[in-house]
Amino acid sequence: MTDQAQQPLWTAQAIAKAVNGQLHGDFTANGVAFDSREVGPGDLFVAMRGEQADGHDYITKAFANGAAGVICERACEEGPAIVVSDSAAALEALGVAARARTDAVIIGVTGSAGKTGTKEALHQALERLPSRSAHRSVKSYNNHVGVPLSLSRMPQESDFAVLEMGMNHKGELSALTQMVRPHVAIVTTVASAHIEFFKNEAAIAEAKAEIFEGLEAGGTAIIPYDNPHYGILYKKAEDCASNIITFGTSPEADCHVVDQLPAMEGGTLVTAMLNGQLLVYRIAQPGPHWVMNSLAILAGVQAVGGDLGVAGLALAEVEGLAGRGARHSLTVADGSILVIDESYNANPASMAVTLGDLGQTSAQRRVAILGAMKELGAQSDDLHAGLSAPIIAAQIDQCILVGEEMQILSEKLANMLEYKGQVAHVADSSQALDQLRTTLNAGDVILVKGSNSLGLGSVVKALTDELPADGDA
Template identity: 30%
Template sequence: MQKTLKSIAGEVGGTLLGSISDKTMLAQGVSTDTRSLYPNQLYVPILGDRFDGHDFLSDAVKKGAVAALWQEDRALPSSPSIPLIRVKDTLEALQQLAAAWRREIGVKVVAVTGSNGKTTTKELLGSILSVKYRVHRTQGNLNNHIGLPLTLLSMPRKSEVAVVEMGMNHAGEIALLSQIAKPDLAVITNIGEAHIEHLGSRQGIADAKLEICEGLAQQGTLVIDGDEPLLRERLVKEKRRYIRVGWKEDNDDVLQGFATEGLEGISFTTSLTGSRFTLPMMGQYNAKNALLAITVGRTLGLTEEELQQGLNQVHITGMRLEKVTATNGMLIINDAYNASPSSMRATIDLLSSLDGFKEKWVLLGDMLEMGPEEEAYHREVGRFAMEKGISRVYAMGARGRWIVDGAQEVAPEGKAIHFQNPEEAAQTLLAEGNEGVVLLVKASRGARLETTVEHILKGAKTF
């Protein structure tokens, strides 16, 4: 974002406090964190539960901030050394500024939400669309009421397409993000159990995900997991165009001829064009993520050849089916970025399908925000792993005990074990693992299973 302070004040309904000449000063970008602030950026102090960004104004000045927003219920500093723009609420002002920048540069916006696969689908979209367009996309997990505005405000003026991820914990949050971003295309990857603690049921989750339509353009397009009845039944009266993709034969585009290439990736055909695509990512569920991205690409005018070129160059961020080899030769598939019951089952299915290994093990951890049924969900995952032929089920965390308990209901003695800490887990896995073993590691991000992986991988090589 590049704007004068006068323009910023007008767009957020604020009052510029400074000299007359300050009106023409140019802000080049926005930051809410003085630790990563660059010179000439606008500093936006946010109020958190345990901090107040206004307390760090002096740090922003030292870092070279050109100006700062200032919430009107906070006492003004006695002699600020940079101009301040006084606003009713700094967070709302940040969101208003992001919406204004999105309107000003006229970029096409593709928004992505869903219980599982949001980030993977965002990366697939970014890779595909960058073949034809100048693409700006969400970095990391900047997908909430602060992260999404920062994503939009970091768009270069010459951007042609923005791919933004929308996350949530509670009802109403995606509606707000959609109203800020005003997407031209929206994607819902699936409906799982993540955040069911806050939303009460899968029906509640579906309603929350469909809030992405709140800001969707009247001539916009919605692309959905067509295998999910909860989405279909809620879209019966939808007037805007929506496209259903998936495995079921009555979808608008059907995945066919799925094949796995072992650790190298997958391939599939889409019924709409008969084109066959290859994807350098493991997992049958990633075929649907890819088809969602392909559908958006087709909608934005890419050829089948350009779509394949985009799939070929995709790069997925860490801890998402990341393959590494431990010092004892054991292959580790690190998918510890996040987890829900449905994504646990999907990755266990993937592990079960791999050939060339004498034994297949899992190291699983807590699934968070599962609500009152959390024990049943964890036990079911343990049973499922054993029923899929997994040789050993290991788990960590307080909820991980339920996974082991579930596995032990159907497992031979000694095949399901709970570890007390990362050191104990690493010691056992290094001692007993070998080149004939593949280990899947998966849990909610808050379980921090990556710490265990780090212990195992001292001296490991990635590939």
């Protein structure tokens, strides 16, 4: 394999050709960024005009942070530049050029929940293969700017790439998948996320199935057998894919669970049948959703010719991500608390699953800080009120509900005889933290989950900044 460390990610000439821009000065780039705060030494900075800020105002900062050159829409005196008419279009063109120049096997991942965790675990499973390299999307860069950014960061010599793709409107995935052109496309699940922009869940399934439209010849579609919208996904896969792999709990699924039980080390011990091959493995992350994710991950590894044994080891070590399942054991007076950070996103399905996980977690007291779920449209009240059932089933001792949309759930819980816990409804993350501090005790397990716009990650940060770690949870 070529030593990627000895050659740059991009030369200025290659960038200029890809984006049809005018080159002023020479440079080589080892990374790409469109946020000046993320620019590091040797990076290409793409100065784009956004709704809230104009990247051109941060070119000086980008060079101060070590940028090697910039893509911009005006003359640049600060350093080497490639001038284009539209920086956003240039980033897309650079991503397309990165995809065109590589022989990497590409896996695309979408779904209403589980995209990022599945992407990370797939990357870990493929990165561990001897003398092979794997690239992935970082963070949750999965939209019309995140996907071309992730592609543009892909080294030409990569053997594999795992790219996350998201959407909240019809047609978005169709455009993204034509850019990514995956060899394998995974749909983790279909649920009510972003339903404000769709007629119903079936329409969401149709939009998710757009990922199959970009499959390369001979491509593989991986779909959830147990999902209510399996038929929609399967029909689209039949039209676009050469191979279809299903995963789920049913023995009729190509990849299915044979047995599962709590593992002594934490997480779940799973016995699964994977296209006729029996495998026993442990998942470090708790919860039934991770069991389903693991089947999709292993199906993906198998589809690209990876090593299932190596993938099983990766699943045993995969850690929760910040905002997406990270666990923090923190010291308080007379003991410790466990903080489960799910603060990045929330929809009705992921809320129910995560509350179920909390209910299975041993605790003196279970506390749920739940933020409003966004983009639910006319169904918002019903879907928020519907969280009462998983809250009661999980025996949550205290609910701190954040945001205007949570008022209806607060009122419902307060009037339900079945709910024995305490309820507080607050306006924002700061008030949620204040409320938690008044009742915090040793032995608490605290779930923090909500739509990212509420900023509930600040609650997790405040706790981890103020309280000493008590070892990794």
